[in-house]
Structure formats: C-alpha cells, structure tokens
Amino acid sequence: METVINIGYLVAAVLFILGIKGMTKPKTAVRGNQMSATGMLVAIIAALLDHNVVSYEYIIIGVLIGGTIGAFIAKKVAMTDMPELVAALNGIGGGASLLVASANYLESQKLAEMGQFVPTYDWSIAVILSILIGAVTLTGSFIAVGKLKGKIGDAKQVRLFKWIVKLSLAALLAGAAYFAAVDPVNSDLLIAGLIVLCLVLGICLVMPIGGADMPVVVALLNSYSGLAGAAAGFVLGNNGLIITGSLVGASGIILTSIMCKAMNRSLTNVLFGGSMSESSGVSRSENDAFYEGKVKFSSADELAMLLDGAQNVVFVPGYGLAVAQAQHATRELAGMLEKQGAKVKYAIHPVAGRMPGHMNVLLAEAEVPYDQLVEMDAINPEFSQTDVAIVLGANDVVNPAAAEDPNSPIFGMPILDVHHAKTVVVVKRGLSPGFAGIPNELFIRDNSLMVAGDAKKVLQDTISALKDL
Amino acid sequence: MEMFILSLTIFVLAVFVGVEVINKVPPTLHTPLMSGTNAISGIVVVGAIISSGGSEHTTVLSTVLGVAAIALATINIVAGFMVTDRMLNMFKKK
Numbered sequence: 001m002e003t004v005i006n007i008g009y010l011v012a013a014v015l016f017i018l019g020i021k022g023m024t025k026p027k028t029a030v031r032g033n034q035m036s037a038t039g040m041l042v043a044i045i046a047a048l049l050d051h052n053v054v055s056y057e058y059i060i061i062g063v064l065i066g067g068t069i070g071a072f073i074a075k076k077v078a079m080t081d082m083p084e085l086v087a088a089l090n091g092i093g094g095g096a097s098l099l100v101a102s103a104n105y106l107e108s109q110k111l112a113e114m115g116q117f118v119p120t121y122d123w124s125i126a127v128i129l130s131i132l133i134g135a136v137t138l139t140g141s142f143i144a145v146g147k148l149k150g151k152i153g154d155a156k157q158v159r160l161f162k163w164i165v166k167l168s169l170a171a172l173l174a175g176a177a178y179f180a181a182v183d184p185v186n187s188d189l190l191i192a193g194l195i196v197l198c199l200v201l202g203i204c205l206v207m208p209i210g211g212a213d214m215p216v217v218v219a220l221l222n223s224y225s226g227l228a229g230a231a232a233g234f235v236l237g238n239n240g241l242i243i244t245g246s247l248v249g250a251s252g253i254i255l256t257s258i259m260c261k262a263m264n265r266s267l268t269n270v271l272f273g274g275s276m277s278e279s280s281g282v283s284r285s286e287n288d289a290f291y292e293g294k295v296k297f298s299s300a301d302e303l304a305m306l307l308d309g310a311q312n313v314v315f316v317p318g319y320g321l322a323v324a325q326a327q328h329a330t331r332e333l334a335g336m337l338e339k340q341g342a343k344v345k346y347a348i349h350p351v352a353g354r355m356p357g358h359m360n361v362l363l364a365e366a367e368v369p370y371d372q373l374v375e376m377d378a379i380n381p382e383f384s385q386t387d388v389a390i391v392l393g394a395n396d397v398v399n400p401a402a403a404e405d406p407n408s409p410i411f412g413m414p415i416l417d418v419h420h421a422k423t424v425v426v427v428k429r430g431l432s433p434g435f436a437g438i439p440n441e442l443f444i445r446d447n448s449l450m451v452a453g454d455a456k457k458v459l460q461d462t463i464s465a466l467k468d469l
Numbered sequence: 470m471e472m473f474i475l476s477l478t479i480f481v482l483a484v485f486v487g488v489e490v491i492n493k494v495p496p497t498l499h500t501p502l503m504s505g506t507n508a509i510s511g512i513v514v515v516g517a518i519i520s521s522g523g524s525e526h527t528t529v530l531s532t533v534l535g536v537a538a539i540a541l542a543t544i545n546i547v548a549g550f551m552v553t554d555r556m557l558n559m560f561k562k563k
Contacts, residue, residue, distance in 0.1 A: 023505065030554065040546055061536060062539025066540035077552060082552075089545050091515065093510040093511065106528050130553060164497060218503075226506065236516050251502060355503065361500045469555070
C-alpha cells in the first residue's frame with residue numbers, strides 16, 4: 001500500500017509540472033490548469049489511503065467548509081481585486097502549513113510517549129522552519145492585503161519595526177536551539193511562544209514596506225507559501241509535499257526577481273529600504289510648483305478629434321484603469337478606432353497595476369485579444385511612429401526622468417517611452433505624484449495633453465464625442 | 470539523517486525543474502500563474518488529512534488543528550483552481 005501511495009504522490013507531482021508547462025501558452029493554459037487540478041485529486045486520494053487515516057468524518061467536515069468558502073470567493077471576486085485575492089490565498093496557505101506542523105508536533109509527542117517515535121535534529125529543525133515560514137506568510141500576507149486595499153498606510157516608525165524584527169529573530173533562534181537540543185517533545189509552551197513570535201515577526205517584516213512595493217511582497221509571499229508546504233513535507237517525510245512546495249517556491253522567486261528588475265531595485269532594498277515616497281518624495285507645494293501653469297489641459301471632445309485622424313494608437317494602462325474599472329470602455333474605444341482603420345496596441349509595463357500580469361487579466365476580461373498586448377521591450381521602438389499614446393492612470397512607469405535625469409530617484413528604471421509619440425494624452429484624476437512620490441516631467445512636455453478625470457468617464461465621453469463627429 | 474539527505478536532494482532538484490518550467494511562462498499569464506500556484510500550494514492538505522484521520526496517536530487538539538488545516542487548504546485549492554480557470558477562459562476567447 002505504501003508503494004501505491006508514494007506512486008500516487010509522484011503522479012500528482014508530474015501532473016503539476018505538466019500543468020504549469022501548459023501555462024506557457026494561453027491556448028494550452030486552461031488544460032494545464034485542469035491537469036494541475038487532477039494532480040491535486042490524485043494526491044488527495046493517495047493521502048486518504050494512508051494507514052493513519054481511519055475515520056473520514058472530520059476530513060469531510062473540513063473539506064465541506066473549505067470548499068464552500070473557496071467556491072464562493074472564486075465566483076464572487078472581481079478581476080480588479082485579484083491582487084488582494086492572491087495575497088489572501090498566500091496567507092491562507094501559510095496558515096494551513098502552520099497548523100499542519102503544529103498538529104504533527106502534538107501527534108509526535110503522543111507517539112513519543114507511546115515509545116514509537118524518537119525525535120531527531122532534522123525533525124525538530126523542520127518543525128521550527130515550518131512554523132516560522134507558515135506564520136510569517138500568514139500574518140505578512142494579511143498586512144499586504146490591508147496595504148493593497150489602502151486600509152493600512154505607509155508606516156512611520158520603520159526603525160521600531162526593524163528593532164522588533166531583530167529582537168524576535170534573536171529570541172526565535174534561542175528558542176529553536178533549546179527546542180532542538182534540549183527537549184523536543186515536552187515543549188508545548190515553548191512552541192506556542194515561538195508561534196506567537198513568528199506571527200508578530202510576519203507583521204513587523206511587512207509593515208515598514210511601502211504600499212507601492214506590495215506587488216513584490218505578494219510575489220515573495222507566494223514563494224513563501226510554497227516553501228511553507230515544502231517545510232511541512234520535511235516534517236512529515238512526504239516527498240509529494242516537498243516537490244510541489246518547491247515548484248511554488250521557485251515560481252514566486254522568479255516573479256519576485258522580474259518585478260525587482262522592472263523597478264531597477266534590489267530585493268533587499270525593497271524589503272528593508274522603507275517606503276520610497278518617504279525618502280525621495282516632494283511636498284505638496286513643491287509638486288504644485290513643478291506643474292504650475294505648464295500643463296496643457298484638454299477635454300474628451302479634443303481627444304476624440306485627435307483620435308479621428310490617428311493611424312497608430314497605443315493605450316498605456318496603469319493602476320488608474322483598474323481603480324476606474326475602465327477596461328471595457330477602453331476596449332469599446334479601441335474597437336471604434338479599429339473600425340476607422342487605425343492600428344491599436346496596448347503597452348504593458350511589467351509593474352503596471354498591483355501584481356505581475358494584472359493589466360493583462362483586466363484587458364482579457366474586456367475581450368481584448370492577447371496579441372494586441374505588447375511588452376515593454378517590444379513596444380518601445382514603436383512609439384516614434386505612434387500618433388497618439390493614451391496613458392490611462394499610469395505615472396512612474398512613463399516618467400522620462402527615469403531615462404534622462406541621473407539625479408532622479410527612479411533613474412535607471414526601465415520605462416515605456418511614450419514621450420517619443422507624436423501626441424501623448426494623459427488621462428488622470430489629478431496631478432498628485434505616483435508611487436515614487438515625484439512629479440512627472442512628461443505632463444509638462446510640449447507633446448503632451450492632460451485630460452483630468454476618472455478614466456472610465458473620460459473614455460465614455462470620448463466615445464460619444466467620436467460618434468457625433 | 471539519510472532520509473533527510475534524500476528529501477533535500479529531491480527539494481533542490483525540484484526547485485531547478487520549477488525554475489526551468491516557470492521561466493517559460495509569458496508575462497501575460499503571470500496573474501493566473503500566481504493564482505494557479507496558490508491552488509497547488511494547497512497540497513499541504515495531504516499533511517492535514519493524515520493529521521485528522523483519527524488514528525490512536527491523535528489528540529483532541531491535534532484533530533481540531535488538522536480539521537482547520539484541511540478547511541484552509543481546501544479554500545486555497547478550490548478558490549485557486551476555480552479563479553484561475555475563470556481567468557484563463559477569458560484569455561482563450563480570442
């Protein structure tokens with residue numbers, strides 16, 4: 001039976017790998033996802049065959065509760081809220097690993113009493129690691145959700161949080177050493193204390209990080225949620241868990257490094273550098289003075305006239321598009337322009353929105369064909385032939401200072417070169433600075449126009465103005 | 470200790486497989502990739518099932534923790550796979 005079970009885990013792991021492989025093309029992705037889901041089913045059946053499973057009623061209760069909540073969330077969630085959902089699921093995954101490690105500790109204690117288990121060093125280290133990663137992922141993720149929702153602002157007492165982090169790490173190390181070396185089976189209070197400590201650690205690690213850096217944090221916590229599973233695999237001696245956990249861990253790490261590169265920052269700088277707007281930001285009056293009298297304001301009617309004769313149009317979506325839920329209006333306007341014979345493309349910056357690929361999902365929801373979504377490196381050479389570039393609620397990712405001003409705090413960050421287009425139309429609610437906290441020189445350039453307002457409203461007005469032309 | 474080295478070997482090799490495969494996923498699909506891996510990380514349900522299966526060495530507290538772990542992991546699995554499917558079907562249309 002043991003062999004059958006282990007082959008089951010192996011089959012599941014292979015299905016997960018093939019499933020992710022399916023995700024390398026939009027066409028095969030749906031099948032890939034179904035393959036992963038099948039892998040999960042195989043793994044669950046294998047687990048149910050384990051000789052330690054003698055009754056099923058508690059398992060069924062747990063599955064029913066979780067399944068109902070999960071299905072409800074998946075049906076209800078709006079595409080604009082995907083970053084929050086993914087962050088929350090990371091946390092839930094971490095929480096599950098934490099609970100599994102704790103339950104295993106309690107069982108091992110009972111087994112040791114019965115004389116059937118002798119704790120080893122690697123078992124105790126795995127238990128501590130599992131608790132650490134699981135707990136940090138749990139609380140860290142929910143702080144990230146709060147920051148994504150804007151409910152938790154950028155922290156002022158960065159030093160205090162760093163101090164608590166150092167202190168709890170030291171206490172954790174001491175506790176772990178005692179647990180592993182002295183008494184790995186009768187340390188209920190110690191384990192409970194370590195869990196609380198790790199939960200606090202998760203909060204204090206994420207609190208000082210700026211809201212703008214949450215995409216990186218969410219990707220990193222995605223990785224942790226996988227590593228937490230792998231650590232639980234070490235505790236249980238289960239290879240299926242180890243393989244699968246490390247796949248997820250690798251995925252999160254890759255996404256994290258892509259995001260860091262796209263912001264021209266190192267991971268350490270994101271995690272321990274405090275929020276960017278705090279160190280480099282301008283005050284409100286400096287910001288107003290920068291734009292004073294230099295911005296050319298325009299209207300939806302003018303935008304419609306401009307678009308009437310345009311041949312090449314590029315949309316540049318940013319977080320503002322998500323907030324305004326303007327993806328459908330964008331698609332409608334793009335469709336009208338295409339009917340007039342214009343070529344329409346969408347320029348996607350790797351960190352546009354609040355998570356990797358966020359803009360792509362929103363535009364896919366509005367049925368924009370994915371071959372019109374062009375990545376930064378591919379679209380940049382085309383801006384010089386673009387008649388109108390429409391920036392929808394993006395800011396720092398189109399700031400020419402990143403390419404031209406060595407003194408700018410974002411100098412070196414790769415940007416979309418929209419300023420090379422004949423005309424740039426910036427649709428934005430106001431002139432407040434973006435995540436980096438600095439004014440944007442693009443808005444005062446000769447070839448740029450600003451249409452102030454909510455992206456969806458402006459686009460709808462433009463559509464009706466175009467119809468009247 | 471031998472068991473540990475074997476597990477560690479599997480872990481390291483699996484990380485390399487993961488890096489190879491995931492590097493090929495295009496940026497367009499990065500959001501579904503994240504929600505999909507969310508679902509996959511629900512694999513920890515395996516550990517939770519074994520912990521709440523009611524054999525003689527479980528305690529009341531360990532069963533309660535196990536059932537809670539099953540519920541959390543199932544949220545991840547069901548919500549993760551369903552929402553990924555929802556997103557990927559939007560990409561499939563055209």
